[in-house]
Amino acid sequence: MSFLLKRLSQKNSWNKVFKQRLTEPFHLNIIAVFVFIFGSFRKKVAYDLVIRPQHAFGLLNAADQAKLRGFNDVTVLEFGVANGAGLMNLIAVADKVTKETGVNIHIYGFDTGEGMPEPLDYRDHPEYYNTGDFPMNKALLEEKIKGKATIIYGSIKEKIDEFKSTISEKAPIGFVAIDVDYYSSTKDVLDLFKAKATTFLPLTYVYMDDIFMPHHNEKCGELLAVSEFNQAQSMRQLSYHRFFENQRIFKNANWVKQLYYFHVLDHPYRSELKRDRKTYVLDNPYLKFEGNKKQFD
Structure with a gap:
Protein backbone atom coordinates (compact mmCIF):
# COMPACT_ATOMS: atom_id res chain seq x y z
CA MET A 1 0.00 0.00 0.00
CA SER A 2 2.83 2.42 0.86
CA PHE A 3 4.43 1.74 -2.53
CA LEU A 4 1.12 2.43 -4.26
CA LEU A 5 0.75 5.74 -2.42
CA LYS A 6 4.31 6.67 -3.40
CA ARG A 7 3.50 5.91 -7.06
CA LEU A 8 0.37 8.04 -6.89
CA SER A 9 2.43 10.94 -5.56
CA GLN A 10 4.27 11.06 -8.90
CA LYS A 11 2.97 13.38 -11.63
CA ASN A 12 3.43 10.78 -14.36
CA SER A 13 1.19 8.34 -12.49
CA TRP A 14 -1.62 10.88 -12.34
CA ASN A 15 -1.25 11.58 -16.05
CA LYS A 16 -1.85 7.88 -16.67
CA VAL A 17 -4.85 7.89 -14.35
CA PHE A 18 -6.48 10.81 -16.15
CA LYS A 19 -5.65 9.77 -19.71
CA GLN A 20 -5.92 6.00 -19.53
CA ARG A 21 -8.25 5.28 -16.61
CA LEU A 22 -10.75 8.08 -16.11
CA THR A 23 -11.53 8.07 -19.83
CA GLU A 24 -13.05 4.62 -19.32
CA PRO A 25 -16.80 4.17 -18.53
CA PHE A 26 -17.71 5.60 -15.13
CA HIS A 27 -19.42 2.43 -13.88
CA LEU A 28 -16.30 0.33 -14.52
CA ASN A 29 -14.18 2.64 -12.38
CA ILE A 30 -16.76 2.41 -9.59
CA ILE A 31 -16.72 -1.38 -9.76
CA ALA A 32 -12.91 -1.26 -9.77
CA VAL A 33 -12.94 0.50 -6.38
CA PHE A 34 -14.82 -2.43 -4.85
CA VAL A 35 -12.54 -4.94 -6.60
CA PHE A 36 -9.49 -3.10 -5.23
CA ILE A 37 -10.87 -3.37 -1.68
CA PHE A 38 -12.52 -6.78 -1.72
CA GLY A 39 -11.42 -8.56 -4.89
CA SER A 40 -9.14 -11.55 -5.31
CA PHE A 41 -5.74 -11.27 -6.98
CA ARG A 42 -7.16 -12.71 -10.19
CA LYS A 43 -9.95 -10.11 -10.20
CA LYS A 44 -7.45 -7.32 -9.61
CA VAL A 45 -5.44 -8.49 -12.62
CA ALA A 46 -8.62 -8.42 -14.72
CA TYR A 47 -9.34 -4.84 -13.60
CA ASP A 48 -5.73 -3.62 -14.05
CA LEU A 49 -5.34 -2.98 -10.33
CA VAL A 50 -1.87 -4.49 -10.00
CA LEU A 68 -2.77 -26.62 -18.14
CA ARG A 69 0.16 -28.22 -20.01
CA GLY A 70 1.25 -30.10 -16.88
CA PHE A 71 4.23 -27.92 -15.87
CA ASN A 72 5.07 -26.98 -12.29
CA ASP A 73 7.50 -24.25 -13.34
CA VAL A 74 7.70 -21.45 -15.90
CA THR A 75 10.48 -19.02 -16.83
CA VAL A 76 10.13 -15.24 -17.13
CA LEU A 77 12.70 -12.90 -18.68
CA GLU A 78 13.32 -9.15 -18.60
CA PHE A 79 15.73 -7.58 -21.08
CA GLY A 80 16.86 -4.15 -19.86
CA VAL A 81 16.95 -4.10 -16.06
CA ALA A 82 18.50 -0.66 -15.38
CA ASN A 83 17.95 0.10 -11.67
CA GLY A 84 15.63 -2.86 -11.29
CA ALA A 85 12.15 -1.43 -10.70
CA GLY A 86 10.67 -3.75 -13.32
CA LEU A 87 12.60 -6.78 -12.08
CA MET A 88 11.50 -6.18 -8.49
CA ASN A 89 7.91 -5.79 -9.67
CA LEU A 90 8.18 -9.13 -11.48
CA ILE A 91 9.38 -10.71 -8.23
CA ALA A 92 6.45 -9.26 -6.27
CA VAL A 93 3.89 -10.30 -8.90
CA ALA A 94 5.44 -13.75 -9.28
CA ASP A 95 4.97 -14.40 -5.57
CA LYS A 96 1.24 -13.67 -5.88
CA VAL A 97 0.91 -15.72 -9.08
CA THR A 98 2.57 -18.73 -7.44
CA LYS A 99 0.17 -18.51 -4.50
CA GLU A 100 -2.74 -18.32 -6.95
CA THR A 101 -1.68 -21.11 -9.33
CA GLY A 102 0.93 -23.23 -7.55
CA VAL A 103 3.32 -22.71 -10.48
CA ASN A 104 6.89 -21.69 -9.59
CA ILE A 105 8.29 -18.77 -11.57
CA HIS A 106 11.99 -18.46 -12.41
CA ILE A 107 13.01 -14.88 -13.19
CA TYR A 108 16.04 -13.75 -15.20
CA GLY A 109 17.12 -10.23 -16.06
CA PHE A 110 19.60 -9.20 -18.76
CA ASP A 111 21.58 -5.96 -18.63
CA THR A 112 25.03 -4.59 -19.37
CA GLY A 113 25.12 -3.27 -15.81
CA GLU A 114 26.77 -0.14 -17.19
CA GLY A 115 23.95 1.65 -18.98
CA MET A 116 23.14 1.98 -22.67
CA PRO A 117 25.80 0.98 -25.21
CA GLU A 118 26.83 3.12 -28.19
CA PRO A 119 23.94 3.46 -30.70
CA LEU A 120 24.33 1.88 -34.12
CA ASP A 121 22.72 4.62 -36.25
CA TYR A 122 19.29 6.30 -36.70
CA ARG A 123 17.63 2.90 -36.21
CA ASP A 124 18.66 2.97 -32.54
CA HIS A 125 16.82 6.28 -31.94
CA PRO A 126 19.77 8.42 -30.77
CA GLU A 127 17.26 11.30 -30.63
CA TYR A 128 15.88 9.64 -27.51
CA TYR A 129 18.82 7.86 -25.91
CA ASN A 130 22.44 8.51 -25.00
CA THR A 131 25.36 6.19 -24.32
CA GLY A 132 25.44 5.39 -20.62
CA ASP A 133 21.76 6.13 -19.99
CA PHE A 134 20.00 3.97 -17.38
CA PRO A 135 22.99 2.75 -15.32
CA MET A 136 22.52 0.21 -12.53
CA ASN A 137 23.31 0.27 -8.83
CA LYS A 138 24.52 -3.33 -8.88
CA ALA A 139 25.34 -3.86 -5.23
CA LEU A 140 22.06 -2.46 -3.93
CA LEU A 141 19.93 -4.28 -6.49
CA GLU A 142 21.69 -7.61 -6.01
CA GLU A 143 21.18 -7.31 -2.28
CA LYS A 144 17.43 -6.75 -2.75
CA ILE A 145 16.81 -9.57 -5.23
CA LYS A 146 19.16 -12.19 -3.80
CA GLY A 147 17.69 -15.64 -4.32
CA LYS A 148 14.57 -14.27 -6.03
CA LYS A 164 19.53 -20.64 -24.75
CA SER A 165 21.50 -23.80 -24.04
CA THR A 166 20.54 -23.68 -20.34
CA ILE A 167 16.76 -23.24 -20.67
CA SER A 168 14.99 -26.20 -19.09
CA GLU A 169 12.10 -27.75 -21.02
CA LYS A 170 10.57 -28.43 -17.61
CA ALA A 171 10.33 -24.67 -17.02
CA PRO A 172 9.50 -23.23 -20.46
CA ILE A 173 9.59 -19.51 -21.15
CA GLY A 174 6.12 -17.99 -20.79
CA PHE A 175 6.64 -14.23 -20.59
CA VAL A 176 9.33 -11.88 -21.90
CA SER A 185 19.76 -4.60 -28.97
CA THR A 186 16.22 -5.78 -29.70
CA LYS A 187 17.51 -7.71 -32.71
CA ASP A 188 19.94 -9.50 -30.39
CA VAL A 189 17.12 -10.23 -27.92
CA LEU A 190 14.96 -11.76 -30.65
CA ASP A 191 17.66 -14.35 -31.30
CA LEU A 192 16.26 -15.95 -28.13
CA PHE A 193 13.08 -16.79 -30.03
CA LYS A 194 15.03 -19.10 -32.36
CA ALA A 195 15.68 -21.53 -29.48
CA LYS A 196 14.26 -25.05 -29.38
CA ALA A 197 10.46 -24.98 -29.64
CA THR A 198 9.82 -26.89 -26.41
CA THR A 199 11.76 -24.34 -24.36
CA PHE A 200 8.74 -22.03 -24.84
CA LEU A 201 5.06 -22.32 -24.11
CA PRO A 202 3.19 -22.77 -27.44
CA LEU A 203 1.90 -19.21 -26.97
CA THR A 204 4.36 -16.95 -25.15
CA TYR A 205 3.52 -13.41 -24.05
CA VAL A 206 5.95 -10.62 -24.99
CA TYR A 207 5.77 -7.04 -23.73
CA MET A 208 7.36 -4.48 -26.07
CA ASP A 209 8.11 -1.43 -23.92
CA ASP A 210 9.57 1.02 -26.42
CA ILE A 211 7.00 1.36 -29.18
CA PHE A 212 4.69 4.10 -27.87
CA MET A 213 6.79 7.24 -28.44
CA PRO A 214 6.15 9.41 -31.55
CA HIS A 215 9.42 8.70 -33.37
CA HIS A 216 9.05 4.92 -33.14
CA ASN A 217 8.02 3.21 -36.38
CA GLU A 218 8.56 0.03 -38.38
CA LYS A 219 11.82 1.36 -39.89
CA CYS A 220 13.44 1.93 -36.47
CA GLY A 221 13.68 0.52 -32.97
CA GLU A 222 11.83 -2.52 -31.64
CA LEU A 223 9.24 -2.55 -34.43
CA LEU A 224 11.92 -2.84 -37.14
CA ALA A 225 13.56 -5.72 -35.25
CA VAL A 226 10.19 -7.49 -34.96
CA SER A 227 9.43 -6.98 -38.64
CA GLU A 228 12.79 -8.40 -39.71
CA PHE A 229 12.43 -11.35 -37.36
CA ASN A 230 8.99 -12.26 -38.70
CA GLN A 231 10.17 -12.03 -42.30
CA ALA A 232 13.13 -14.31 -41.61
CA GLN A 233 11.25 -16.99 -39.62
CA SER A 234 8.78 -19.37 -41.24
CA MET A 235 7.65 -21.12 -38.04
CA ARG A 236 7.95 -18.36 -35.45
CA GLN A 237 5.80 -15.23 -35.37
CA LEU A 238 5.65 -12.20 -33.08
CA SER A 239 2.31 -10.51 -33.61
CA TYR A 240 -0.12 -8.12 -32.00
CA HIS A 241 -3.43 -9.85 -31.31
CA ARG A 242 -6.01 -7.59 -32.95
CA PHE A 243 -8.79 -8.58 -30.55
CA PHE A 244 -6.80 -8.50 -27.32
CA GLU A 245 -7.99 -4.96 -26.61
CA ASN A 246 -11.62 -6.10 -26.83
CA GLN A 247 -10.95 -8.85 -24.29
CA ARG A 248 -9.85 -6.40 -21.61
CA ILE A 249 -12.26 -4.64 -19.25
CA PHE A 250 -10.18 -1.46 -19.47
CA LYS A 251 -9.10 -0.84 -23.05
CA ASN A 252 -7.34 2.56 -23.00
CA ALA A 253 -4.15 1.57 -21.18
CA ASN A 254 -1.01 1.78 -23.31
CA TRP A 255 0.21 -1.66 -22.25
CA VAL A 256 -2.72 -3.33 -24.01
CA LYS A 257 -1.22 -2.21 -27.32
CA GLN A 258 2.31 -3.17 -26.26
CA LEU A 259 1.60 -6.83 -25.52
CA TYR A 260 2.52 -9.20 -28.35
CA TYR A 261 1.95 -12.92 -28.79
CA PHE A 262 4.89 -15.13 -29.75
CA HIS A 263 3.54 -18.04 -31.76
CA VAL A 264 5.76 -21.13 -31.71
CA LEU A 265 4.29 -22.79 -34.78
CA ASP A 266 6.75 -25.70 -34.69
CA HIS A 267 5.85 -26.54 -31.09
CA PRO A 268 4.58 -30.14 -30.86
CA TYR A 269 1.35 -28.95 -29.22
CA ARG A 270 0.46 -26.98 -32.33
CA SER A 271 0.80 -30.04 -34.58
CA GLU A 272 -1.19 -32.59 -32.57
CA LEU A 273 -4.07 -33.79 -34.74
CA LYS A 274 -5.88 -35.77 -32.02
CA ARG A 275 -7.30 -34.32 -28.83
CA ASP A 276 -8.48 -36.36 -25.87
CA ARG A 277 -11.85 -34.66 -25.52
CA LYS A 278 -15.46 -34.89 -26.61
CA THR A 279 -16.44 -33.73 -30.08
CA TYR A 280 -17.58 -30.11 -30.24
CA VAL A 281 -21.21 -29.73 -31.29
CA LEU A 282 -22.66 -26.36 -32.26
CA ASP A 283 -26.11 -25.49 -30.99
CA ASN A 284 -28.80 -24.37 -33.42
CA PRO A 285 -31.91 -22.53 -32.12
CA TYR A 286 -33.81 -23.41 -35.31
CA LEU A 287 -33.45 -27.19 -35.04
CA LYS A 288 -34.45 -29.77 -32.45
CA PHE A 289 -31.90 -32.49 -31.68
CA GLU A 290 -30.49 -34.19 -28.61
CA GLY A 291 -27.90 -32.07 -26.81
CA ASN A 292 -28.99 -28.82 -28.47
CA LYS A 293 -29.09 -26.27 -25.66
CA LYS A 294 -30.49 -23.36 -27.68
CA GLN A 295 -33.45 -24.91 -29.49
CA PHE A 296 -36.80 -23.10 -29.40
CA ASP A 297 -39.70 -24.79 -27.62
Whole structure:
Protein backbone atom coordinates (compact mmCIF):
# COMPACT_ATOMS: atom_id res chain seq x y z
CA MET A 1 0.00 0.00 0.00
CA SER A 2 2.83 2.42 0.86
CA PHE A 3 4.43 1.74 -2.53
CA LEU A 4 1.12 2.43 -4.26
CA LEU A 5 0.75 5.74 -2.42
CA LYS A 6 4.31 6.67 -3.40
CA ARG A 7 3.50 5.91 -7.06
CA LEU A 8 0.37 8.04 -6.89
CA SER A 9 2.43 10.94 -5.56
CA GLN A 10 4.27 11.06 -8.90
CA LYS A 11 2.97 13.38 -11.63
CA ASN A 12 3.43 10.78 -14.36
CA SER A 13 1.19 8.34 -12.49
CA TRP A 14 -1.62 10.88 -12.34
CA ASN A 15 -1.25 11.58 -16.05
CA LYS A 16 -1.85 7.88 -16.67
CA VAL A 17 -4.85 7.89 -14.35
CA PHE A 18 -6.48 10.81 -16.15
CA LYS A 19 -5.65 9.77 -19.71
CA GLN A 20 -5.92 6.00 -19.53
CA ARG A 21 -8.25 5.28 -16.61
CA LEU A 22 -10.75 8.08 -16.11
CA THR A 23 -11.53 8.07 -19.83
CA GLU A 24 -13.05 4.62 -19.32
CA PRO A 25 -16.80 4.17 -18.53
CA PHE A 26 -17.71 5.60 -15.13
CA HIS A 27 -19.42 2.43 -13.88
CA LEU A 28 -16.30 0.33 -14.52
CA ASN A 29 -14.18 2.64 -12.38
CA ILE A 30 -16.76 2.41 -9.59
CA ILE A 31 -16.72 -1.38 -9.76
CA ALA A 32 -12.91 -1.26 -9.77
CA VAL A 33 -12.94 0.50 -6.38
CA PHE A 34 -14.82 -2.43 -4.85
CA VAL A 35 -12.54 -4.94 -6.60
CA PHE A 36 -9.49 -3.10 -5.23
CA ILE A 37 -10.87 -3.37 -1.68
CA PHE A 38 -12.52 -6.78 -1.72
CA GLY A 39 -11.42 -8.56 -4.89
CA SER A 40 -9.14 -11.55 -5.31
CA PHE A 41 -5.74 -11.27 -6.98
CA ARG A 42 -7.16 -12.71 -10.19
CA LYS A 43 -9.95 -10.11 -10.20
CA LYS A 44 -7.45 -7.32 -9.61
CA VAL A 45 -5.44 -8.49 -12.62
CA ALA A 46 -8.62 -8.42 -14.72
CA TYR A 47 -9.34 -4.84 -13.60
CA ASP A 48 -5.73 -3.62 -14.05
CA LEU A 49 -5.34 -2.98 -10.33
CA VAL A 50 -1.87 -4.49 -10.00
CA ILE A 51 1.14 -2.21 -10.50
CA ARG A 52 2.58 -2.81 -13.99
CA PRO A 53 -0.51 -4.69 -15.21
CA GLN A 54 1.43 -6.05 -18.18
CA HIS A 55 3.51 -8.08 -15.73
CA ALA A 56 0.45 -9.27 -13.83
CA PHE A 57 -1.37 -10.35 -17.00
CA GLY A 58 1.69 -11.95 -18.56
CA LEU A 59 2.76 -13.93 -15.50
CA LEU A 60 -0.72 -15.07 -14.48
CA ASN A 61 -1.65 -16.23 -17.97
CA ALA A 62 1.73 -17.87 -18.53
CA ALA A 63 1.34 -19.75 -15.24
CA ASP A 64 -2.21 -20.79 -16.12
CA GLN A 65 -1.06 -22.05 -19.50
CA ALA A 66 1.91 -23.89 -17.95
CA LYS A 67 -0.35 -25.57 -15.40
CA LEU A 68 -2.77 -26.62 -18.14
CA ARG A 69 0.16 -28.22 -20.01
CA GLY A 70 1.25 -30.10 -16.88
CA PHE A 71 4.23 -27.92 -15.87
CA ASN A 72 5.07 -26.98 -12.29
CA ASP A 73 7.50 -24.25 -13.34
CA VAL A 74 7.70 -21.45 -15.90
CA THR A 75 10.48 -19.02 -16.83
CA VAL A 76 10.13 -15.24 -17.13
CA LEU A 77 12.70 -12.90 -18.68
CA GLU A 78 13.32 -9.15 -18.60
CA PHE A 79 15.73 -7.58 -21.08
CA GLY A 80 16.86 -4.15 -19.86
CA VAL A 81 16.95 -4.10 -16.06
CA ALA A 82 18.50 -0.66 -15.38
CA ASN A 83 17.95 0.10 -11.67
CA GLY A 84 15.63 -2.86 -11.29
CA ALA A 85 12.15 -1.43 -10.70
CA GLY A 86 10.67 -3.75 -13.32
CA LEU A 87 12.60 -6.78 -12.08
CA MET A 88 11.50 -6.18 -8.49
CA ASN A 89 7.91 -5.79 -9.67
CA LEU A 90 8.18 -9.13 -11.48
CA ILE A 91 9.38 -10.71 -8.23
CA ALA A 92 6.45 -9.26 -6.27
CA VAL A 93 3.89 -10.30 -8.90
CA ALA A 94 5.44 -13.75 -9.28
CA ASP A 95 4.97 -14.40 -5.57
CA LYS A 96 1.24 -13.67 -5.88
CA VAL A 97 0.91 -15.72 -9.08
CA THR A 98 2.57 -18.73 -7.44
CA LYS A 99 0.17 -18.51 -4.50
CA GLU A 100 -2.74 -18.32 -6.95
CA THR A 101 -1.68 -21.11 -9.33
CA GLY A 102 0.93 -23.23 -7.55
CA VAL A 103 3.32 -22.71 -10.48
CA ASN A 104 6.89 -21.69 -9.59
CA ILE A 105 8.29 -18.77 -11.57
CA HIS A 106 11.99 -18.46 -12.41
CA ILE A 107 13.01 -14.88 -13.19
CA TYR A 108 16.04 -13.75 -15.20
CA GLY A 109 17.12 -10.23 -16.06
CA PHE A 110 19.60 -9.20 -18.76
CA ASP A 111 21.58 -5.96 -18.63
CA THR A 112 25.03 -4.59 -19.37
CA GLY A 113 25.12 -3.27 -15.81
CA GLU A 114 26.77 -0.14 -17.19
CA GLY A 115 23.95 1.65 -18.98
CA MET A 116 23.14 1.98 -22.67
CA PRO A 117 25.80 0.98 -25.21
CA GLU A 118 26.83 3.12 -28.19
CA PRO A 119 23.94 3.46 -30.70
CA LEU A 120 24.33 1.88 -34.12
CA ASP A 121 22.72 4.62 -36.25
CA TYR A 122 19.29 6.30 -36.70
CA ARG A 123 17.63 2.90 -36.21
CA ASP A 124 18.66 2.97 -32.54
CA HIS A 125 16.82 6.28 -31.94
CA PRO A 126 19.77 8.42 -30.77
CA GLU A 127 17.26 11.30 -30.63
CA TYR A 128 15.88 9.64 -27.51
CA TYR A 129 18.82 7.86 -25.91
CA ASN A 130 22.44 8.51 -25.00
CA THR A 131 25.36 6.19 -24.32
CA GLY A 132 25.44 5.39 -20.62
CA ASP A 133 21.76 6.13 -19.99
CA PHE A 134 20.00 3.97 -17.38
CA PRO A 135 22.99 2.75 -15.32
CA MET A 136 22.52 0.21 -12.53
CA ASN A 137 23.31 0.27 -8.83
CA LYS A 138 24.52 -3.33 -8.88
CA ALA A 139 25.34 -3.86 -5.23
CA LEU A 140 22.06 -2.46 -3.93
CA LEU A 141 19.93 -4.28 -6.49
CA GLU A 142 21.69 -7.61 -6.01
CA GLU A 143 21.18 -7.31 -2.28
CA LYS A 144 17.43 -6.75 -2.75
CA ILE A 145 16.81 -9.57 -5.23
CA LYS A 146 19.16 -12.19 -3.80
CA GLY A 147 17.69 -15.64 -4.32
CA LYS A 148 14.57 -14.27 -6.03
CA ALA A 149 15.90 -13.51 -9.52
CA THR A 150 19.11 -13.86 -11.51
CA ILE A 151 20.74 -11.03 -13.46
CA ILE A 152 22.93 -11.95 -16.43
CA TYR A 153 25.44 -9.17 -17.09
CA GLY A 154 27.06 -8.27 -20.40
CA SER A 155 25.99 -7.64 -23.96
CA ILE A 156 22.94 -9.60 -25.04
CA LYS A 157 24.68 -10.72 -28.22
CA GLU A 158 27.45 -12.37 -26.19
CA LYS A 159 25.18 -13.95 -23.57
CA ILE A 160 22.08 -15.11 -25.42
CA ASP A 161 23.45 -18.29 -27.03
CA GLU A 162 24.82 -19.56 -23.74
CA PHE A 163 21.51 -18.83 -22.05
CA LYS A 164 19.53 -20.64 -24.75
CA SER A 165 21.50 -23.80 -24.04
CA THR A 166 20.54 -23.68 -20.34
CA ILE A 167 16.76 -23.24 -20.67
CA SER A 168 14.99 -26.20 -19.09
CA GLU A 169 12.10 -27.75 -21.02
CA LYS A 170 10.57 -28.43 -17.61
CA ALA A 171 10.33 -24.67 -17.02
CA PRO A 172 9.50 -23.23 -20.46
CA ILE A 173 9.59 -19.51 -21.15
CA GLY A 174 6.12 -17.99 -20.79
CA PHE A 175 6.64 -14.23 -20.59
CA VAL A 176 9.33 -11.88 -21.90
CA ALA A 177 9.57 -8.13 -21.22
CA ILE A 178 11.74 -6.29 -23.77
CA ASP A 179 12.95 -2.85 -22.70
CA VAL A 180 16.30 -2.38 -24.43
CA ASP A 181 15.33 0.73 -26.42
CA TYR A 182 17.60 0.13 -29.42
CA TYR A 183 16.86 -1.67 -32.69
CA SER A 184 20.28 -3.35 -32.52
CA SER A 185 19.76 -4.60 -28.97
CA THR A 186 16.22 -5.78 -29.70
CA LYS A 187 17.51 -7.71 -32.71
CA ASP A 188 19.94 -9.50 -30.39
CA VAL A 189 17.12 -10.23 -27.92
CA LEU A 190 14.96 -11.76 -30.65
CA ASP A 191 17.66 -14.35 -31.30
CA LEU A 192 16.26 -15.95 -28.13
CA PHE A 193 13.08 -16.79 -30.03
CA LYS A 194 15.03 -19.10 -32.36
CA ALA A 195 15.68 -21.53 -29.48
CA LYS A 196 14.26 -25.05 -29.38
CA ALA A 197 10.46 -24.98 -29.64
CA THR A 198 9.82 -26.89 -26.41
CA THR A 199 11.76 -24.34 -24.36
CA PHE A 200 8.74 -22.03 -24.84
CA LEU A 201 5.06 -22.32 -24.11
CA PRO A 202 3.19 -22.77 -27.44
CA LEU A 203 1.90 -19.21 -26.97
CA THR A 204 4.36 -16.95 -25.15
CA TYR A 205 3.52 -13.41 -24.05
CA VAL A 206 5.95 -10.62 -24.99
CA TYR A 207 5.77 -7.04 -23.73
CA MET A 208 7.36 -4.48 -26.07
CA ASP A 209 8.11 -1.43 -23.92
CA ASP A 210 9.57 1.02 -26.42
CA ILE A 211 7.00 1.36 -29.18
CA PHE A 212 4.69 4.10 -27.87
CA MET A 213 6.79 7.24 -28.44
CA PRO A 214 6.15 9.41 -31.55
CA HIS A 215 9.42 8.70 -33.37
CA HIS A 216 9.05 4.92 -33.14
CA ASN A 217 8.02 3.21 -36.38
CA GLU A 218 8.56 0.03 -38.38
CA LYS A 219 11.82 1.36 -39.89
CA CYS A 220 13.44 1.93 -36.47
CA GLY A 221 13.68 0.52 -32.97
CA GLU A 222 11.83 -2.52 -31.64
CA LEU A 223 9.24 -2.55 -34.43
CA LEU A 224 11.92 -2.84 -37.14
CA ALA A 225 13.56 -5.72 -35.25
CA VAL A 226 10.19 -7.49 -34.96
CA SER A 227 9.43 -6.98 -38.64
CA GLU A 228 12.79 -8.40 -39.71
CA PHE A 229 12.43 -11.35 -37.36
CA ASN A 230 8.99 -12.26 -38.70
CA GLN A 231 10.17 -12.03 -42.30
CA ALA A 232 13.13 -14.31 -41.61
CA GLN A 233 11.25 -16.99 -39.62
CA SER A 234 8.78 -19.37 -41.24
CA MET A 235 7.65 -21.12 -38.04
CA ARG A 236 7.95 -18.36 -35.45
CA GLN A 237 5.80 -15.23 -35.37
CA LEU A 238 5.65 -12.20 -33.08
CA SER A 239 2.31 -10.51 -33.61
CA TYR A 240 -0.12 -8.12 -32.00
CA HIS A 241 -3.43 -9.85 -31.31
CA ARG A 242 -6.01 -7.59 -32.95
CA PHE A 243 -8.79 -8.58 -30.55
CA PHE A 244 -6.80 -8.50 -27.32
CA GLU A 245 -7.99 -4.96 -26.61
CA ASN A 246 -11.62 -6.10 -26.83
CA GLN A 247 -10.95 -8.85 -24.29
CA ARG A 248 -9.85 -6.40 -21.61
CA ILE A 249 -12.26 -4.64 -19.25
CA PHE A 250 -10.18 -1.46 -19.47
CA LYS A 251 -9.10 -0.84 -23.05
CA ASN A 252 -7.34 2.56 -23.00
CA ALA A 253 -4.15 1.57 -21.18
CA ASN A 254 -1.01 1.78 -23.31
CA TRP A 255 0.21 -1.66 -22.25
CA VAL A 256 -2.72 -3.33 -24.01
CA LYS A 257 -1.22 -2.21 -27.32
CA GLN A 258 2.31 -3.17 -26.26
CA LEU A 259 1.60 -6.83 -25.52
CA TYR A 260 2.52 -9.20 -28.35
CA TYR A 261 1.95 -12.92 -28.79
CA PHE A 262 4.89 -15.13 -29.75
CA HIS A 263 3.54 -18.04 -31.76
CA VAL A 264 5.76 -21.13 -31.71
CA LEU A 265 4.29 -22.79 -34.78
CA ASP A 266 6.75 -25.70 -34.69
CA HIS A 267 5.85 -26.54 -31.09
CA PRO A 268 4.58 -30.14 -30.86
CA TYR A 269 1.35 -28.95 -29.22
CA ARG A 270 0.46 -26.98 -32.33
CA SER A 271 0.80 -30.04 -34.58
CA GLU A 272 -1.19 -32.59 -32.57
CA LEU A 273 -4.07 -33.79 -34.74
CA LYS A 274 -5.88 -35.77 -32.02
CA ARG A 275 -7.30 -34.32 -28.83
CA ASP A 276 -8.48 -36.36 -25.87
CA ARG A 277 -11.85 -34.66 -25.52
CA LYS A 278 -15.46 -34.89 -26.61
CA THR A 279 -16.44 -33.73 -30.08
CA TYR A 280 -17.58 -30.11 -30.24
CA VAL A 281 -21.21 -29.73 -31.29
CA LEU A 282 -22.66 -26.36 -32.26
CA ASP A 283 -26.11 -25.49 -30.99
CA ASN A 284 -28.80 -24.37 -33.42
CA PRO A 285 -31.91 -22.53 -32.12
CA TYR A 286 -33.81 -23.41 -35.31
CA LEU A 287 -33.45 -27.19 -35.04
CA LYS A 288 -34.45 -29.77 -32.45
CA PHE A 289 -31.90 -32.49 -31.68
CA GLU A 290 -30.49 -34.19 -28.61
CA GLY A 291 -27.90 -32.07 -26.81
CA ASN A 292 -28.99 -28.82 -28.47
CA LYS A 293 -29.09 -26.27 -25.66
CA LYS A 294 -30.49 -23.36 -27.68
CA GLN A 295 -33.45 -24.91 -29.49
CA PHE A 296 -36.80 -23.10 -29.40
CA ASP A 297 -39.70 -24.79 -27.62
